[in-house]
């Protein structure tokens with residue numbers, strides 16, 4: 001792909017000086033430490049190079065290579081930069097070129113279905129050109145420059161437009177892609193020319209003019225610096241506005257939707273020990289969540305794990321359209337064998353892509369698995385820069401970096417009045433499952449929903465292994481109004497009632513461990529059996545059963561109402577054996593019910609059996625009423 005950088009205007013990356021022929025050497029390499037290089041600035045560059053600017057190193061020994069790097073800090077005559085490639089062979093005195101650009105993604109149609117690395121290089125295109133083992137310094141356009149899109153304008157000559165306004169649309173897989181005025185423009189413009197029909201992302205689709213007469217030609221693609229929230233200027237000018245997250249993002253996982261819901265536009269985390277089921281659960285959510293676009297940021301520990309994700313996804317069927325799930329998915333992936341700097345950048349690349357689709361009024365879900373790997377990349381870089389370390393050698397800015405990521409979630413009322421949402425769900429993999437460590441703690445402070453996986457539950461194969469006693473979601477109350485309208489006026493109170501039952505059940509089980517079964521009353525034993533029943537038939541859900549794997553909200557509601565009624569009844573059992581046998585039988589029937597196709601004769605038969613069994617259980621409420 002090196003040849004490409006010499007071909008002016010053909011790069012899919014943000015234009016670099018090499019691309020437009022104005023490359024300027026501004027520094028030379030004065031020290032190399034793994035992927036951090038120290039740059040000695042020339043007189044001309046002093047005061048001009050800025051933090052987060054992209055520079056290219058031209059190794060003297062391999063002059064055809066251009067190694068992409070990002071400036072981390074500028075210190076007078078020197079600057080430190082992280083290199084997104086292996087730095088082997090980089091020598092002292094090697095020239096460094098300035099770009100004047102921040103690390104950016106290229107946004108436009110054609111991202112859906114792509115598998116990118118952390119710098120938006122499409123891996124398939126690279127592999128096609130270079131084989132599986134990529135040579136250093138290769139890059140490919142983030143968007144296919146040859147693909148043709150059918151552009152349908154939505155504005156006319158003479159119309160006035162501002163940043164973020166829609167100029168036209170083009171179908172992209174299952175979504176209608178809005179082509180918008182670049183987000184970094186401040187003025188109001190008049191449309192002076194617009195076209196329609198089949199275009200590539202490099203061909204002009206519109207021309208706009210400011211009041212002062214300056215004209216600009218627009219294509220369907222634009223660049224955005226990944227570290228800056230995409231709607232920032234639009235929000236500052238009041239062209240788009242933030243809205244309150246007040247609808248749930250339904251995952252079809254009962255434990256999440258009913259007990260620990262996530263709002264559309266919300267931020268949630270999934271910490272769990274190694275092997276507790278984070279990836280299995282996240283992939284389930286990616287598949288079934290009611291969103292339009294999924295961006296999967298895979299920062300895997302092992303290369304194999306990431307390979308599994310990218311080989312599995314294209315074969316998964318989209319439960320909504322019946323097509324491939326990949327058609328509405330973007331994967332950004334990294335493994336620990338890729339340079340740390342690229343891993344650190346990948347999460348921002350994923351978010352910027354997600355924000356772009358949100359700006360079209362779509363519901364986007366970003367899944368980051370695992371953010372611990374990302375935080376470790378930050379720690380390594382910080383260590384090499386010899387910054388003052390915070391807790392466990394993480395940089396002191398870990399907290400603000402994590403907040404900065406989750407804060408980019410949210411609901412936006414876009415320029416044209418449509419509503420887009422960006423939901424972020426990140427997994428955390430603390431060593432030894434210790435949630436006291438800095439990444440988990442900082443994450444907990446940044447999110448409003450905490451789904452904590454427990455080793456105990458995973459060990460017992462209680463999947464999903466989310467611990468109901470430890471987890472919480474502030475969205476439960478925040479979505480109370482929505483739940484009252486759609487699930488029933490008492491929904492949220494009932495959910496809390498069930499949570500109280502689970503806690504009480506746990507207390508009784510602990511007591512029982514000390515006193516033995518004979519040490520607790522029949523009433524308490526009944527409560528603990530009822531709590532276990534709720535866990536077995538409602539909280540647990542079989543990821544590998546076609547029916548049970550995904551429970552839409554209406555099915556959750558029907559099941560919840562039955563389970564709630566059964567679990568909160570006042571029973572008058574004579575002895576513990578009767579209690580045990582009753583709940584064991586009920587549990588078996590409900591489990592089969594969860595596996596039965598909804599509305600099938602089998603499901604109806606099971607419900608009848610459940611009702612009969614329930615009706616036959618002794619009740620004290622009736623006796624009390626009779627007195």
Ligand SMILES: Nc1ncnc2c1ncn2[C@@H]1O[C@H](COP(=O)(O)OP(=O)(O)OP(=O)(O)O)[C@@H](O)[C@H]1O
Pocket residue numbers: 272273274275276277278279280281429463464541542543544
């Ligand atoms: N819902 C589930 N149903 C059945 N088995 C499961 C479920 N979730 C996880 N498992 C089992 O646990 C194994 C590990 O799960 P997974 O890879 O999701 O864990 P993880 O938390 O992502 O681990 P790591 O920390 O290594 O990334 C799976 O291969 C599977 O055997």
Ligand SMILES: [Mg+2]
Pocket residue numbers: 278279280305369
């Ligand atoms: Mg995993």
